[in-house]
Amino acid sequence: MNITQEKIDRLTFLKKLGLSGASLMAVYCGVTMTSCTNEGDIAGPLPTGGITFDLTAAANAALNTKGGYVVDRTNNIVVAYTSDGTYVAVTLICSHEGQKQITYATNKFYCTAHGATFDNSGKGTNSNGSAGLKTYTVTKNGSILTVS
Template identity: 55%
Template sequence: MNHSEKIKRNEFLKNLGIKGAALLAVYCTGASLSSCQNESAITPDATGELLSIDLTSSAASPLKTVGGYIRQNNVVLARVSTTEYVAVTQTCSHEGRKEIMFTNNQFYCTAHGAVFNKAGVGQNSNGRAGIKVFKVSISGNMLTVTN
């Protein structure tokens, strides 16, 4: 490479920044991309319910054991003890990805390792912003999640 082909570092970084911002803008215009979506996708029905599930149904079978969880309607619903269920948003506060799961008695984002306790409080630097926890109620076999 001769001297005339060399690019100055500042010029390279400036070009990279502009191109990166343009790429991000194009990437986030795709409405179906989960990393660009936010919690506004969680919409309650007319009664204010985010999720309603019959605990005797096959869809709820993971909830029969402590540590089991389901992800439905942008909500992660976990059985945290023999008598308690906790529901949180599926969207991680770190980068807005819908990758929250429940493991080892805590909520965990598989994208970058953000960890949250059952109260939604972040347990590491990627989880420091916390996540939304929803109200869970049970009537008979019906479990309901509301804001």
């Protein structure tokens, strides 16, 4: 027996599900599914004193090149070195659907899950990113970055 699995997008799925099913899914999603939770509900504060990144450490080497970034999954943040030579940090958790898939490229943050895009200040630049991203303060002292 050969079973072929078809992938469909969300709109097609909801159309196939029908209005009553879509209503039920919307209620379920709002109550129980974490992927539908707003970023503001799940992005917690950083540890007291902030998080430090040693720019001389191999794990943080990308932060020495403009356009480079580091993802810290332990603390759910993304730190990037912008093309204008500043460091910026935002939450790893996308405000669109709570996916932990924020990356950095071409001087902007984006979510690989749904295409939401954000500028260096965390402001959304398309409809999926309209809620923006939580941002953090980044300070540099010698070769140490502190995100707080």
